[in-house]
Structure formats: structure tokens, C-alpha cells
Amino acid sequence: TAALIHTQGQRRLWRAPGGVVVATDGGRVVASSGLPTMIMATRFDGPDPLADPRSLLERSAEARRLVDLSGAARDPASMRFGIAFDCRLRAARTDQEGVILVEERCRASGLSPVTNLFWVDEASGQVAQAEQWVGPGLGPMRLDFTE
Numbered sequence: 244t245a246a247l248i249h250t251q252g253q254r255r256l257w258r259a260p261g262g263v264v265v266a267t268d269g270g271r272v273v274a275s276s277g278l279p280t281m282i283m284a285t286r287f288d289g290p291d292p293l294a295d296p297r298s299l300l301e302r303s304a305e306a307r308r309l310v311d312l313s314g315a316a317r318d319p320a321s322m323r324f325g326i327a328f329d330c331r332l333r334a335a336r337t338d339q340e341g342v343i344l345v346e347e348r349c350r351a352s353g354l355s356p357v358t359n360l361f362w363v364d365e366a367s368g369q370v371a372q373a374e375q376w377v378g379p380g381l382g383p384m385r386l387d388f389t390e
Contacts, residue, residue: 269293270361270370270388272377280378283311292332296345296363299334306330326351341365354379
């Protein structure tokens, strides 16, 4: 369980036991620390379709995200910059009234395919929960933004 330690607009920092810190922007993990592989930076080549998840009900969207990774020791040999994730996002209403599920499927050269899931409150368009990739060889991280 991670505790919210700082908020600045849509950016939030969360701290979990064992020294793990995760930065989110809206409902998306954009950086991490304290894991075997850390996300040092995340940036989009164009707009992030998750910024308007309700529009994904009408049509799917493609996005390219660039990610910088580092090993926990931050050894330059472990660093990889500008890894291009080519993603397709689509959304559907769920059985739970007022909840949209956004599925993002991504591919990046040299990495296993990634699937991120975002449960969105349809009325507000805000991500309420997410399950997403936080680095190669790690299981997905579940986040709850409602607490």
C-alpha cells in the first residue's frame, strides 16, 4: 500500500514500504524509484489519449510514448533512453454503472508486450483505478486513486 506524499496539480508522489516511490500524472505512472528497474522519465510524442478517456468510447487511439529506464544502482551501463512504446488504446463501458475500462496495449523493441488497464469514472473522466507496467521483469502495479 502506498501513501500519497505530495500533490501538484495532476502530479502525485506515492511512497510504499521498502523505499518504493512512484510518480503519477493523472492516472499514469510516469516515474519510479526503489524498484530493480526504475522509470526515470516518460514523455509522449503527441497528446496522451488517456487525457480524454471518454473519447475512446467512440474510437480507439494510437500513441507513442518514450520511456527512459535505469537499473536500481543507476549505473550508466544499465540506462536505456528513449525506448519507444507504440500503443493502442480503446475503451468500453463495464458492467459496473458509470465505469469505463480503458485498455492500452503497447509494444517496444526488446521488451515483452505490455497491457495497462485504467478504470475511469465516466461522469468525471478521472482514472479511479489502474493496473500498469512499471518496468521490465516486474508484475503490474495496481493503483487506487479514490482513497
